[in-house]
Amino acid sequence: MRIYTTRSRTTEEFVPLSPGEVRMYVCGVTVYDLCHIGHARSAIVFDVLQRYLRAKGYRVTFVKNFTDIDDKIINRAEAEGQAPHEISERYIAEFRADMAAIGVAVPDIEPKATEHIPEMIRLIERLVVDGFAYVVDGDVYFEVRRFPEYGRLSGKNLDDLLAGARVDVDERKRDPRDFALWKSSKPGEPAWPSPWGSGRPGWHIECSAMAMRYLGESFDLHGGGEDLVFPHHECEIAQSEAATGKAFVRTWVHNGFVNFASEKMSKSLGNVLTIKDIARKYPADALRLWFLNTHYRHPIEYSEERLAENARALERFQVLITDVLGIESRAFFDVPLPAKFGDSPPWVTALMALGNREPVRTYVAVAARRFEEAMDDDLSTPEARAALFGLARELDAYRRDGGDARAFASGVRALVALGRALGLFTELPEQAGPSPEVERLVAERGEARKRRDFKRSDELRAQIQGLGWTVEDTPAGPRLTRRTR
Numbered sequence: 001m002r003i004y005t006t007r008s009r010t011t012e013e014f015v016p017l018s019p020g021e022v023r024m025y026v027c028g029v030t031v032y033d034l035c036h037i038g039h040a041r042s043a044i045v046f047d048v049l050q051r052y053l054r055a056k057g058y059r060v061t062f063v064k065n066f067t068d069i070d071d072k073i074i075n076r077a078e079a080e081g082q083a084p085h086e087i088s089e090r091y092i093a094e095f096r097a098d099m100a101a102i103g104v105a106v107p108d109i110e111p112k113a114t115e116h117i118p119e120m121i122r123l124i125e126r127l128v129v130d131g132f133a134y135v136v137d138g139d140v141y142f143e144v145r146r147f148p149e150y151g152r153l154s155g156k157n158l159d160d161l162l163a164g165a166r167v168d169v170d171e172r173k174r175d176p177r178d179f180a181l182w183k184s185s186k187p188g189e190p191a192w193p194s195p196w197g198s199g200r201p202g203w204h205i206e207c208s209a210m211a212m213r214y215l216g217e218s219f220d221l222h223g224g225g226e227d228l229v230f231p232h233h234e235c236e237i238a239q240s241e242a243a244t245g246k247a248f249v250r251t252w253v254h255n256g257f258v259n260f261a262s263e264k265m266s267k268s269l270g271n272v273l274t275i276k277d278i279a280r281k282y283p284a285d286a287l288r289l290w291f292l293n294t295h296y297r298h299p300i301e302y303s304e305e306r307l308a309e310n311a312r313a314l315e316r317f318q319v320l321i322t323d324v325l326g327i328e329s330r331a332f333f334d335v336p337l338p339a340k341f342g343d344s345p346p347w348v349t350a351l352m353a354l355g356n357r358e359p360v361r362t363y364v365a366v367a368a369r370r371f372e373e374a375m376d377d378d379l380s381t382p383e384a385r386a387a388l389f390g391l392a393r394e395l396d397a398y399r400r401d402g403g404d405a406r407a408f409a410s411g412v413r414a415l416v417a418l419g420r421a422l423g424l425f426t427e428l429p430e431q432a433g434p435s436p437e438v439e440r441l442v443a444e445r446g447e448a449r450k451r452r453d454f455k456r457s458d459e460l461r462a463q464i465q466g467l468g469w470t471v472e473d474t475p476a477g478p479r480l481t482r483r484t485r
Helices: 037-055 071-080 084-101 117-129 203-215 226-244 275-281 284-292 304-325 347-352 360-376 381-400 405-420 436-450 454-466
Strands: 002-005 010-013 021-026 059-064 133-136 139-142 179-184 199-201 219-225 249-255 258-260 469-474 477-482
Touching (some): 021 203, 037 059, 037 258, 037 284, 059 203, 084 275, 117 133, 117 139, 117 199, 117 226, 203 226, 219 226, 275 284, 284 304, 304 381, 304 405, 360 381, 360 405, 454 469
Parallel strands (some): 021 059, 219 249
Antiparallel strands (some): 002 010, 133 139, 139 179, 469 477
């Protein structure tokens, strides 16, 4: 498996520090407001990555934090007359509801910044003792010039950098590019005791302390949106490696933005579409299919039309799954990938056993190989998605041509197993039979076709569709499938 790493700007072979184990940290949200579709993209990108790593047989420890103390949280609390922790807890609950609505799995560990203040203080103390940080009036700053590698992740030249982003300009700094590790307390703000006086941590130190607490001083993979490359991740590297003398992260992964009318979608620009807005209109798998059709490192333009197209495309899979639910129980699909990716014999061989008759066996084998090759090539989800659609088309044609029902079902089970490595099909469509009225209309339509009264047949088809069903004519007779939209 090869992954593009931001620090080297190349696609590299992914080799974990400990064989068979992946330790992975992704920067979470600052919990002061509802999450938007840009957050959804990042969440789904790293959900897909951790699912695929698990499918390959790795033991994954996935950590994703909450920043629950920040100027934005404090400002929101003041505006609403609440305590900051009440604001943060409210939006943590909203975040979790949003993630559940779009099918994002819960990380193994979800640390909160406010619950890890002691770890942050100890890390800052190391930096002060070793001369990488200095104290000014109760504030502590990291001295950027003491770390020559600063700028390597983002490709910025240290001498060209200006104070900006989330680095506050402060005349007390030795250099305007130095960033805060600890901030002295202001009246009415949350604060914790420290060797430098009462205060709270800077933004960057949070992730270093929490990542090292759960994953060690060096770990395999760190991710986030591309807006975090500078200054946040650049500062994480500097403070972590200065403190430990070790490489902090082996592979840095960043996802592209969601753009709206050619602009980055963000709260500051006022062009936000919340996850709740999307979840009310489209199924979780439709949103995921839309994201999967663009490589994770590339920007994606928001389009209502594209989302609607993916909702319709999702129906192709749901029709196949619903057909199988007509002859098998829901437990039929509750099986993991039968062998981990990369095993010997190849996992493809074992997956083929789920489609155990020709030509279904061949359909599954071809799709599975194409899927694995795509995902191993820096998570090329557009190609992996195409492999799923190709398999779905072949299975649908096989069914229409009167293929063996059990072989068809086993092929669809293999399709679902592959899709679940991307986080698709974790929730199966409901299987409910047609009402007596629908059955009566289907029978009447059959009689109309026998009389070659195709005008009446088309009228009856429209009535059936209006009741939520699609009728197709096959060699075995009329085939009813539930419409999902």
